Amino acid sequence: MVSELRRSYAAVVTTESQNGEGTSTGQQAGAASNQNPMNQSAMQRSDEVDEPMYLHFSENPNLALVSPPLTEINYASWSRAMKIALEVKNKFGFVDGTIVKPGVDDPRYPVWKRCNNIVCSWIFKSLSSTIAERVLYFEIAADIWNVLQKRYSQVDPHRIAEIQNEIYKCTQGNLSINEYFTKSNALWVQLKAMRPVPACECVPRCSCTLMSKIQKEKEEDQIIRFLEGLNEEYENIKAGILVMDPMPIMEKVLNMALKMERKLKSSINLKSIDLTQANAIQNVVIPSTDEHSVVAAGISNNKKKFNGNSGKNIPNCTFCGRTGHTVDKCYKKHGFPPGWVAGYKTKNKQTQDAQQFNPSVSQVSDTGLSAEQFQKLLTLLQG
Structure with missing residues (x-):
């Protein structure tokens, strides 16, 4: 075909050269003859691809077109x-x-x-x-x-019974809405393949809508089972959809369930954030409360330590005017005990040291002797 077109183009050129006429008609014919082979070859390739017996060079006989492979139940x-x-x-x-x-x-x-x-x-x-x-x-x-x-492809009543039981036992559980719908829908597709809706066999075909009503009832059965398998958190959707008349299609029911799922997830996230913040605040407050308790306990102990005698009668000396002893035991009146250290301010310690140095010093005021006279008496007795 291409060679014939080329020969016609050559014939046109030869004719033009012989006649000496370079008319525009001859030029248009030459241009048309140059374009027609390309268009015809493209159309020819398109026809070859559309031909059922056409095989592309990349076709592989070892190719598995579908997965999973055919078994006795699928x-x-x-x-x-x-x-x-x-x-x-x-x-x-x-x-x-x-x-x-x-x-x-x-x-x-x-x-x-x-x-x-x-x-x-x-x-x-x-x-x-x-x-x-x-x-x-x-x-x-x-x-x-x-x-x-x-x-x-024979209908197996046992397999139909198994699918029906799986449909009624199918629940959401820990699955998401999309995962639960995919699982449930796959069972309904298998059941429809085994028990398809019968077609009208009337001749001529009747104009009633019985087949569409049967198909609508099957779709409503699928919606009811889908709603019944949802968790308790979706009880509002169940009650709302089941009272609708007419019942919405499966796609709208699925969208409503997905919206509710997003709402529940957002509320759970907010609660978890609030709980985390509350725990963080509690962890900050508790140490400060313990610290204040320790400080308060220390202050209370110190008060008890320094004010332990606040509830008792403190003796007062009428000779020197100081508290803590009476005039009978005033060192300024009767003299300081041996070993007294000037500036040693703790009166309890002073008394204990004086008694350790001479146990009978505390008895000086009782005998009516001065400290010097008492010391001489001890020297004579020991000598």
Whole structure:
């Protein structure tokens, strides 16, 4: 096609040179002939990509398109994920039968076989090892898909009962609102896949809204179970939503629960901040209170120490005018005891030292002798 366009362009140029006419019409034709090959090649590449039998050079037969692989209990979710992956690669027609196998003599047969084999390889890589062994020897992708659908898409009453029990036992606990909703919604999706809403079979199809009402009731059941599984902190939301008529959709209920969760978290954070501040203030006040108590106790002890005799009658000497002794024991009148040290101010200590020096000194005033006379008497007795 490109060579033909080039030949036409050469023919135009040759014709113009022979006629000697460089008209504008010939120039426009030459420009158009230069642009058409690029546009046509781009359109050709687009058509090739849209072709189901087109294989890009980067396609890998060892690629696992979905995860987790197919097991005996997850066919609904696996088939949904696998269908999306094959449709993205424009290869779902090989498994649903819309791309028919051509004859062996058909020139398209090698291309179909290559695409069919890579689709089979993708399916094998997305199966568990035990299931892959059961379908390994099927050569057509559509046959593998149909066998898997017949074996594992059957409705299992025991599995339905298990999912229903899990739905009724599903509670929030320590989960956040988003985590709890994800867990609950996954169970409802599995249940819907096993027990889908029946479609209308009337011929011609009736115009009643029965199917939409059934779908609405199922959605309300999911909302009710979601609210019943919330913690006690969300009791206000439960009571508020359940009395609404009509009941809001699941997305609005989820948004209300998320707002309440943020409010509860903010109030908990404020309480924790207040508690921390209260503890900090208490830790500062308590040491100062103890310190004041110690100081007060010390002052009280000092007062008791220096004012211990405040409640008793203190003797007063009429000879020297000082307190603490009477005139009978006044040293200034009767004389100081031997060993007296001038400036030794503690009267109790003075008396104790004097008594240790001479035990009979304290008896001088009782005998009527002076200290000098008493000392001479002691010398005579000892001599």
